[in-house]
Amino acid sequence: MIRVVLVDDQTLVRQGVRGLLELVPDIEVVGEASDGEEALAKVPELKPDVLLLDIRMPRLSGIAVLDALREADALPPTLVLTTFDDGDAAIAAIKAGAKGLMLKDVSLEDLAQAIRALADNKTAFQPAMTESLMTAIRRSPPASSDTYVAEALTVREREVLHLICAGYSNKEIADLLALAEGTVKNHVSNLLLKLDARDRTRAALKALQQGHLG
Numbered sequence: 697m698i699r700v701v702l703v704d705d706q707t708l709v710r711q712g713v714r715g716l717l718e719l720v721p722d723i724e725v726v727g728e729a730s731d732g733e734e735a736l737a738k739v740p741e742l743k744p745d746v747l748l749l750d751i752r753m754p755r756l757s758g759i760a761v762l763d764a765l766r767e768a769d770a771l772p773p774t775l776v777l778t779t780f781d782d783g784d785a786a787i788a789a790i791k792a793g794a795k796g797l798m799l800k801d802v803s804l805e806d807l808a809q810a811i812r813a814l815a816d817n818k819t820a821f822q823p824a825m826t827e828s829l830m831t832a833i834r835r836s837p838p839a840s841s842d843t844y845v846a847e848a849l850t851v852r853e854r855e856v857l858h859l860i861c862a863g864y865s866n867k868e869i870a871d872l873l874a875l876a877e878g879t880v881k882n883h884v885s886n887l888l889l890k891l892d893a894r895d896r897t898r899a900a901l902k903a904l905q906q907g908h909l910g
Contacts, residue, residue, distance in 0.1 A: 698815045701727040701744040703735040703761070704777070705753040709800065713748065713777075716804045723811055732756020740770040745815045747774040749794070751785050759785075762792035773814035777802075790897055796820035818865050819897070849890060856883045861900045 700717065702725055704710045714725045727742045729735040733755045739747060751758040758776060765771035775796040776789045786797050795814050798807065799822060810820035849857070852873075859869045866884065870877040884896065893899035 698723045698811055699726045699742070699745045700724065700748060700811060701729070701735075701739055701742055701746075701772075702748045703729040703732075703739075703753070703758070704748075704750040705731050706750075709750075713807075717808070717811075719804065720808045723808060732758065732761045735761050736764055739765060739772065740768065744772050746811050747772045748811075749774050749776050751776055751778045751789060752780075759788050759792050762789065762794060766793045773817070775810055775814055775820060787901070790901065795897075798822040821861075849887070853883055853887055853890075856880065857887060857900060860884070860887075860896050 700723055702710055702713055704713070707730070710728050710730070714728070717723050717725050726744060727738050729738050731753050735747075735749070736756070739761075749758045749761060753761075756764075762771065762774060771793050773795045774793065775798060776786075776794045777798055777800050778785065779800050789797060796810050796819055798810060798820070802810075802822060806822070810822075813820040855873060856869055859872060864872065866880045867877050869875070870880045873880070884899075887899050888894070888896075891899045891902045893902050
């Protein structure tokens with residue numbers, strides 16, 4: 697059973713999402729929070745497998761919640777749900793530690809699949825959100841911490857980066873590119889080194905900012 701905590705300031709949204717997830721046999725909503733401060737109190741105590749988090753909330757935003765939970769080493773895999781197709785907010789959420797992004801009009805089937813993916817240590821990005829995310833990153837200037845000039849990437853490394861951005865796991869990338877999983881792991885390690893990034897998400901962000909996926 698995948699244990700989920702739902703954080704949203706709109707009661708109707710929380711009730712609606714909870715009601716839908718109650719139809720999914722392998723997912724259980726174990727707690728709710730109506731704002732960011734309540735989330736900071738409940739999430740470390742409940743220790744959910746997946747956190748469903750709204751971005752725009754009173755008292756503390758979703759981004760602030762991500763930052764605070766990460767600093768406290770209490771951040772579970774987090775799927776951000778938003779009403780807005782906002783690439784800039786998506787960038788901020790990913791940098792703060794979110795592992796998935798979806799609009800609130802997502803279908804129950806897609807939401808359940810995303811929750812399962814995050815519980816399995818994967819990522820989940822709705823195609824519409826991925827497109828707005830890439831657009832926002834490409835139009836924004838690199839941050840001062842991202843001015844590192846990456847070494848040239850090979851064609852295969854670019855292919856792997858595209859699939860990382862789409863949320864595919866190493867095994868899924870291996871299947872799609874007809875490679876051994878160990879070979880994909882080597883490509884990912886090389887990408888992290890070349891892009892001076894500490895994880896896959898930051899590697900993808902940096903590659904997009906530096907134009908390596910254009």
